[in-house]
Amino acid sequence: MLNPIMAFSATRRMRSFKTMLIVIVYVAALLILAIAFLSPFFNDVVYLSTMTRGPLCYLALLAGQFGLLILIAPAMTSASVAGERERQTLDLLLVTNTGSFRIVIGKVMESFAMLALLILCGLPVMSLCLLTGGVSLLHILIGELFLLAEAFACVSIGVFCSSVSRSTVFSGVISYLVILAIGVVTALPFLSGYPQRITDVVYDRAKYAALTAGEARAMISPLLYLNPGFGLMALIQGELHFFSSYAELKGWGRILCTWLMADRAGWIFIALACAAGMLVISAILLGLASLMIRKGTKTIKSN
């Protein structure tokens, strides 16, 4: 049987005009972004001699959606469980035959469905990049998959935070903090000797050229596969070679070199591995959330 929580929120959601508005605003924002980057205007302003407008537009849309999802998901999920607690309906749900995990999954799916709707509505805009060439259909499809995985992860984080919070506001705030923390912690390898090891190889053109995909993958720190930003960069680098022109730079160049390494490892592999990494994080958080959802329930005195 269809998860009742999801079915029921769909009823409520489709009844509200807000849903329609969110979709329209989201698509409109993407459309503005696409038109801006496809127009000749940016070629004159930004130094991007190696890039055609197609890849630039792809980059903008992908990064734009990546950022929007991080902003929207916690706001959307903060009330999922904490709101039921505030409204005192959580107990009513917990005494039914729907187990904790099913409740959590229902909560995730009700928000994920909305985000997936947004991402899919953005697909026609994404395909505008195909017009000027330089971007393949494969790019767009992998990009979409990646965004869906990211949306799922953000929603899972939001629902997890909501299931441990007493209030909606608190839940929203810690969701953003958790997302930030995941981004920061998984980027820690950059602070170690890791970038040095990478640049040593990348700057040695002969070595770099001889590198096999397997060797390149082995050189990338495993923690980075849990970093969504890394996946995003791999997607943008892909066959578009966005970072190539900066590779010789010192400082930032050292970090950018990681993506040159990702280039060797295969951008599809990296993007999908990062997507899988996000799903692993989601699964762990959802398991925890279904344990916590009952713990956080305290008598809220009404008298």
Add this chain to the structure above:
Amino acid sequence: MLKIENLKKNYGSFPALKGLNLEIPDGALHGFVGPNGAGKTTTMRILATLMKPTSGTAFVDGTDVVKEGHKARKLVGYMPDFFGVYDSLKCWEYLDFYARCYRIGAAERKRMIRQLLELVQLEEKENEYVDALSRGMKQRLCLARSLIHDPKLLILDEPASGMDPRARAEMKGILRTLREMGKTVLISSHILPELAEMCDSLTILDHGQLVFSGNVDELSDKMNGNAPLDIRLTEGCGGEQVETAVRCLKEMPAVIEITQEEPFLLRIRLENGADVCEDVLRQLIMKGVPVCDFHRAPMNLEKVFMEVTQGA
């Protein structure tokens, strides 16, 4: 149907329940009374599997609510002392949602919702939004919700709070219908007389401890056996007569307390279980005290409640 065994619950170091034992037979309408903070809600939340007890357990129809929570949830219907409702949902959708949560099939859901709306007299409100209902109506809708999966045991936490007298009467009617349907009902309240009126049996709880459990007549009997005796002397009989009476009563070991309520009205309290009324009267008459009225002060349930729950 319901068997509570040595149930204990501590909130931190505060003991809210101190070893509660209780048994309720099939089909009983059982009242659960106690002052604020007695532990009624705590007990009910444990029975509804919303909380784990510190120790002890309870069985609903042989199912352990602590260990077999999933099974117990099918047997227990719970109505908390607040009503959580969602906005932008119609009455029937509200019930339908919870029916789905109990994994009830579509045809059965439809039948059940119609039946329940009829039971709580909300048929005309079927297509209205929940947040547009009055407080009493919401309460009745919540009652319908707790019945949606046809539970054997129904737990109602203060269902009559915030209801006007008419709604209370209707609630009583609904409870009677439920009893006819063969459900066992556990219902809590602060108001003993009201519960005594509609329940078969009662449990009085105070400070997490059971003070009394039994049927309503037993309770009044028990309390009346211990009620004070009022002794009225003939008006205007003189102070020395009253003094004689007091002296005489003081000599009797079974009398533990003497108060002079009015100039010619003495109220005495006898030792628990002492059966010495005739003796007291005979002694007084023999001493020449002009007794014109001699009777047990009637205890109403309000007083019983105060009496039972003080200093426990």
